[in-house]
């Protein structure tokens with residue numbers, strides 16, 4: 001189906017994931033399909049069990065007006081204030097903090113790193129609250145977004161409150177690494193803002209003005225930075241040397257970019273029953289996601305068709321979405337994104353081997369990295 005676009009069709013998957021043939025081939029809620037998937041599922045569950053009490057206790061300290069929005073956003077309370085047990089997200093980032101600490105410092109470091117893991121998850125959720133307002137996204141984690149329920153102002157304030165809780169979690173932690181971790185997390189938030197700015201600025205530009213390189217740089221800042229920071233914080237809490245911290249940061253960044261590439265594929269072809277978002281939402285919003293920009297810049301006939309579709313506002317109805325998705329696919333955007341994800345994962349594996357040479361100690365991080373790019377449509 002691909003029409004051999006410029007350069008992008010030539011990219012071939014490489015590295016660990018290609019060998020396992022696993023990029024985007026497993027069901028998101030079934031990580032048990034392989035031994036690694038099972039390990040990731042266990043790590044994610046254990047991470048939730050360790051971090052949720054810290055998150056709940058932090059949220060309990062918020063003023064009532066903010067607390068109800070935060071509890072709703074995490075799926076722990078309905079909008080009317082009654083208890084709920086909704087989807088609180090995959091908790092990949094806190095699992096990366098804990099797995100990084102465990103890889104370099106064993107169970108003691110893992111236990112000590114819980115405040116850092118909570119801080120990273122609070123920052124992640126602060127950015128989701130703000131992002132949904134900025135993008136006018138109406139659905140997240142299978143339910144209406146906070147701004148659609150509580151209004152823009154209160155959703156933004158709740159995001160600010162989660163950001164404050166993240167800083168507080170580190171500020172009150174007596175661990176010797178907490179100050180360095182707070183500084184690193186603050187740097188990361190600035191990079192997230194830069195990435196988000198690039199993203200929103202890009203959305204205002206004409207499709208033919210956006211390059212693939214700048215889209216990749218934006219995605220690394222918007223998504224890679226926080227996964228890198230999560231790993232770096234785990235390493236700091238393990239008392240790791242600077243080079244190990246830097247290598248784990250690079251590992252998380254590369255895995256994070258692979259994660260965003262697959263997330264963008266899922267944003268177009270994902271099954272709403274799994275994604276918790278409406279089908280084709282990114283195409284309907286005319287988002288310049290990575291597969292779309294790859295397709296638009298491919299120089300193929302399908303690129304011209306896609307550009308024409310993107311020049312007009314989305315019209316409700318299935319045909320527009322199907323034609324857009326087909327054009328992205330025929331222009332090679334989907335294959336390119338999956339090949340790029342595999343390349344970034346291969347780079348992540350190299351950084352991981354540098355940071356944690358013992359394969360047994362690195363096993364948890366490897367399983368989590370493979371899990372984030374094995375999610376499928």
Ligand SMILES: CC(C)=CCC/C(C)=C/CC/C(C)=C/COP(=O)(O)OP(=O)(O)O
Nearest residue numbers: 089090091127128130131192193196222223
């Ligand atoms: C400053 C600012 C507003 C920045 C915005 C940054 C932003 C929202 C980037 C998107 C990152 C992303 C892939 C989120 C989904 O994560 P996930 O699939 O892990 O979500 P989950 O927690 O629901 O599982």
